[in-house]
Amino acid sequence: MASSPSRLFAEISTAERPGSTRVLMRRAVVLGASMAGLLAARVLSDHAEEVLIIERDASEADNEPRPGVPQGTQVHGLLPAGNLQLDRWFPGFTAEAIEAGGTLPTPESARIYLNDVLRPPAPPVAGIGALVSTRPFLETLVRRRTLAVENISLVTGQVKGIDLSSTKVTGVRYTPTGADEPVTEAADMVVDGMGRSSKLSDWLEDAGWPAPELKRMPIKLNYATALFRRDTDISDSMVVVAQTTAGKGRVARMGGINAVEDDRWIMLIAGYGDDRPTRDFDDFKARCRRDFPSVFGDIAERAERLGEVITYHQADSRRREFHKLSRLPGGLVAAGDAVASFNPVYGQGMTSAMLHASCLSAHLRSGASPAEPAHGYFERVKVVVDAAWQISTQADLELPHVDGPYPKGYRVTSWLGDLVFAASMKDQELNARLSAVTMMLAHPMSLARPSTLLRAVKAKLSR
Structure with missing residues (x-):
């Protein structure tokens, strides 16, 4: 894998379906029916005779938040790159989701404000959209499509640990729902999709293996979300994003409105x-009117509210550096938030999880043996994590309460990012290139190409 990060990212994020696949193992076990777990199971179904998902929540996830997803009631964003991956692994997924009530806004119907200034819409990309829905709606569809695959099955229970030989993972121990004693499921490959609270690092250390380094960036993010009945007499808004950055008397805040299924706004x-x-809904309304563009106040004050205001707090962004481990059990991988979770206001979580599944596919199609340490997989995942981490932490490091850690070259990348961003407000081509990065269709390093920087410098000089 000697390709540059930009080129490797492009290979991972392709919409092209694998031409041919080989069965490499008898059984793969996935821990958790999260988005990461479900997509990993779909990929593994091409390479295993049997794929078993072990999920702790007994709920069928019929458009309702799962207990294991405390943020499931909040606004979720599926970036265009994630939409592409869903259609890649589940052909016709977007059309099915729209028929079921999801929305697919055009770039012109999405309004993005930065410090109360409306950004120009991103130029449309042929065949690429961003499906908008609630998290439970999307997860239910993905779960149904995953479990419709003939060699994938799901059981419910609490995972207790993994079994390891001297070289590789051999099984998973879990207690089935309603049972008193744990059972062991043999496995040729195990995927950890258990999210931020994953215990994989503890299990590795307990068995005498090194655990990945955990990096944290404190963000202290506070959410509040409410659902409303959509009413075109109040607003025709489909997607609204409003960000205020800290500085010059401003307080850092973020707001978002999505037109979702069942004629609702979230x-x-x-x-x-x-x-x-x-x-408190009065506090919610007051903040909408005081701190955000007028459409927030209009909806909060005039639209029919559906349910209570629900809050959520996330203390930090975090990443586990699996790619740095020199010793790793064969057949063991982690995906989604079990590897890295970011400031959720940038909508990278679900899309990253889907790209991790494509990393797993590329790894297994590369000729790598499932019995060997998955270093190639984690090197690919690093490229995806680096891309999302750079976008989100670059902005988070500007928050007054965040004091690092600062990545290498932070000042240079920050200056270049500001240069390209300012130029993109007037230059449609630069707007398209920047949008491709924020939509996770391209790696941030693509913005460092000489042609992009020269164009940005010319735009600045012309002003």
Whole structure:
């Protein structure tokens, strides 16, 4: 894998379906029916005779939030790159989701405000959209499509640990729902899709293996979300994103509105540190009117509210550096938030998980043996994590309460990012290139190409 990060990212994020696959193992076991777990199971179904998902929540996830997803009630964003991967692994997925009630806004119907200034819409990319829905709606569809694959099955229970030989993973121990004693499922490959609270590092250390280094960036993010009945007499908004950056008397905040299934709006407002929206609806309305573009206040004050205001707090962004491990049990991988979770206001979580599944596919199609350490997989995942981490932490490091860690070359990349961003407000081509990065269709390093920087410098000089 000597390709540059930009080229490797392009290979991972392709919409092209694998031409041919080989069965490499008898059984693969996936821990968790998260988005990461479901997509990993779909990929593994091409390479295993049997794929077993072990999920702790007994719920069928019929358009309702799962207990294991505490943020499932909040606004979720599926970036265009994630939409592409869903159609890649489940052909016709977007059309099915739209028929079921999801929406596919055009770039012109999405309004993005930065410090109360409306950004120009991103130029449309042929065949690429961003499906908009609630998280439970999307997860239900993905779960149904995954379990419709003939060699994938799901059981419910609490995972207790993994079994390891001197060289590789051999099985998973779990207690089935309703049982008193754990059972062991043999496995040729195990995928950890258990999210931020994964215990894989502890299990590795307990068995005498090194655990990945855990890096954290404190963000102290506070969410509040409410659902409303859509009403075109109030607004025709489909997608609205409003970000205020810290500085010059401004307080860092983020707001979002999505037009979702069942003719509803889901609206979020967020602050940092001690700026905490509450469950009180009067407080919610006041913040919408005071701190965000007028459409937020219009909806909060005039639209029919559906349910209570729900809050959520995330203390940090984090990543586990699996790619740095020199010793790793064969057949063991992690995906999604079990590897890295980011500031959720940038909508990278679900899309990253889907790209991790494509990393797994590329790894297994590369000729790598499932019995060997999955270093090639984690090198690919690093490229995806680096891309999302750079986008989100670059902005988070500007928050007054965040004091690092600062990545190598932070000042240079920050200056270049500001240069390209400012030029993109007037230059449609630069707007398209920047949008491709923020939509996770391209790696951030693509913005460092000489042609992009020269164009940005010319735009600055012309001003």
